[in-house]
Amino acid sequence: MFRPLKILIGTKCPPTRCCSAFVSRMRFSNLQYVNRLKEDDEACAAALQNAHIFLFHRLSPLLQRTEHRTLRPTALVCSGTEPQNHRTTEESVLIGCSEENQAQFCLDVGKNILNPGSSLSWWPETLNVPVLQDPSPYEPDLCFLLQGQALLRWNQTSGFCSTTGQPTHRNRAGSQRVCSSSGIIYYPKMSPVVIVLVSDGKRCLLGRQSSFPRGMYSALAGFCDMGETLEETLRREVAEEVGLEVHSVSYSSSQHWPFPHSSFMMAFHASVSPAHTQVSCQLEDARWFSLEEITSALQVKTPPRRGDPPVVWLPPKHAIGNRLITEWADRQRRSSLSDTTEEDV
């Protein structure tokens, strides 16, 4: 039976994982320690005795509301003095360590089955907590929880070797699995995805799929096919989904996205000729949005409830789609400001 050691409520996101300065995250000693724990089962087991173990239930992080009404992940704090139960030692996965080299793990205390409806869910729905109603205090914790969720899911769904059909066994850190019969080593996989915000200079193009939550529009996205370059995927997806040909392309940023099974999202801006903007849509809908429409859609903090009047809303702040749209809107505002200033002169 699962026996919690000590519950810590309000544990902050490990600063080295997502909310500290670049230099701090890249500290060599810190990275070296995590790599050693991935390679050395004994060192990893020893680290687990004094670790923070962040809890999940059926792949959703267990969150607690603090006295300041912010949401915080829930962690077991292992003191090294109490014996750990079998599940803690066998199923915890290593996700990193603090600046003080205290190891951090994730553990799913729910049954090891996937919720069949969760594969296409967006993050806030999967969490099953009202994240969107109060997202700002929660956001710094996200990348760390996304990583934990992805690693837990990968371990839960990679129990057998795809070559021999025999069981695979994980290392202590949960960072690799080995086929018990052939010795083939499996590492967590990510599928490369291009996400692109297309603009005609004055407007940007957003689409929605039927699987999206009601009223939500986002930048166009698509998985890379085998052998394709990112540029080829981008041009193909835009042509396939909206029937437009892009001209210039610029890179924005990237993000790990755990849905449905860990994608590596690479985000771009692209432009089409203002003379050729007629959309031929293969999605549920795709349309051009003005800066004013985007500005008001960015203000919508909660998705519309059933029965509410229809409203367009955009991916939440932690999604890279939101970042692309915000970058585009900022750029449009700056360029209209400089146009106005030039006219004044």
Ligand SMILES: NC(=O)c1ccc[n+]([C@@H]2O[C@H](COP(=O)([O-])OP(=O)(O)OC[C@H]3O[C@@H](n4cnc5c(N)ncnc54)[C@H](O)[C@@H]3O)[C@@H](O)[C@H]2O)c1
């Ligand atoms: N973080 C964000 O802001 C954001 C925004 C939009 C989309 N996304 C993610 O981008 C991903 C791709 O977007 P899409 O669904 O429009 O892609 P898509 O347009 O390529 O269409 C999905 C289809 O591609 C096929 N496919 C090819 N390779 C696949 C693979 N490796 N895994 C799964 N399906 C594959 C399947 O038939 C699938 O139904 C989705 O996982 C979505 O969650 C993230």
Ligand SMILES: [Mg+2]
């Ligand atoms: Mg797509």
